[in-house]
Amino acid sequence: MIFYFTGTGNTRWVAQQLAEATGEELLFIPDEMKKGTMRYELKDGERLGFCFPTHGWQPPRIVREFIRQAQFMKGNTDCTDSTESNTSTNDTNFVYAVTTCGDNMGHAMRILNKELKQKGLHADSVFAVLMPESNVCFSFLHLDTKEREREKIATAQQTVAHICEVVSQRRKGIVELIRGAIPYTYTYIIGGYYNKHLITDEKFWVDSERCISCGLCARLCPVDDIEGLPPRWKHDGSCTNCLACYHHCPQQAIHWGKMKRGQYVFSL
Numbered sequence: 001m002i003f004y005f006t007g008t009g010n011t012r013w014v015a016q017q018l019a020e021a022t023g024e025e026l027l028f029i030p031d032e033m034k035k036g037t038m039r040y041e042l043k044d045g046e047r048l049g050f051c052f053p054t055h056g057w058q059p060p061r062i063v064r065e066f067i068r069q070a071q072f073m074k075g076n077t078d079c080t081d082s083t084e085s086n087t088s089t090n091d092t093n094f095v096y097a098v099t100t101c102g103d104n105m106g107h108a109m110r111i112l113n114k115e116l117k118q119k120g121l122h123a124d125s126v127f128a129v130l131m132p133e134s135n136v137c138f139s140f141l142h143l144d145t146k147e148r149e150r151e152k153i154a155t156a157q158q159t160v161a162h163i164c165e166v167v168s169q170r171r172k173g174i175v176e177l178i179r180g181a182i183p184y185t186y187t188y189i190i191g192g193y194y195n196k197h198l199i200t201d202e203k204f205w206v207d208s209e210r211c212i213s214c215g216l217c218a219r220l221c222p223v224d225d226i227e228g229l230p231p232r233w234k235h236d237g238s239c240t241n242c243l244a245c246y247h248h249c250p251q252q253a254i255h256w257g258k259m260k261r262g263q264y265v266f267s268l
Helices: 010-022 029-034 061-069 108-117 146-168 183-198 216-220 244-248
Strands: 002-004 026-028 039-042 047-053 071-074 094-101 125-130 204-206 254-256
Touching (some): 002 010, 002 029, 010 026, 010 146, 026 029, 061 108, 094 146, 244 254
Parallel strands (some): 002 026, 002 047, 039 071, 094 125
Antiparallel strands (some): 204 254
16 A cells, blocks of 8 residues: 655655556545545555655645554554554565655654554655655745756656665665755754644635636645635645645636745646
């Protein structure tokens, strides 16, 4: 099983290649959460993958919430039941995680493994893939030029092919991350502020003169946080700030705060 989350398509592209390489089921985290019951039985020897974009140098809130709510079973036994000798998935199952990031990902994997530990799991190998930048919420972050986008994707194709090989072979102990120069500051100080104060739909607004009421933003919102035409955000705390609505708008009518930035959607 491969569980993934994506906003602009970067991580979906990575997850799809892993699914093709391993022949394992690809599951979109928001869709799984909408089902209500999240109970997954791990077959003997099955790989378990988590693919997610780095949001403010941390795993997205929706990914963390999914792990907390999901039940991962080995046979008929919950993996969190440490009293049973057969509950450790790492003996026969290969667990791995891949994050995409525009620059670096700080200690995002450290946080992910803390969440997995509560489920009796641990990522045997972890990876980061450098992809085009999509964050428009910080004034010091800027989208890549088209040339830089192409360069990053070309390099990422090689990186992902390597990751697919490692995962297919179930190679444990591989740590290939892009933590950056000051990962603690990125994740726990700057990222802490970002994830506490900027994961919100309060700053989204629509330029009514540009909006054509196509409804694409509402259809693409992974948490159904947008309704009506022209679009309105529900302000119910569900927004993940994945920026899918912002980047996919065909008229660039959706804005975030006072930022005047371009758009990015993954394409080869």
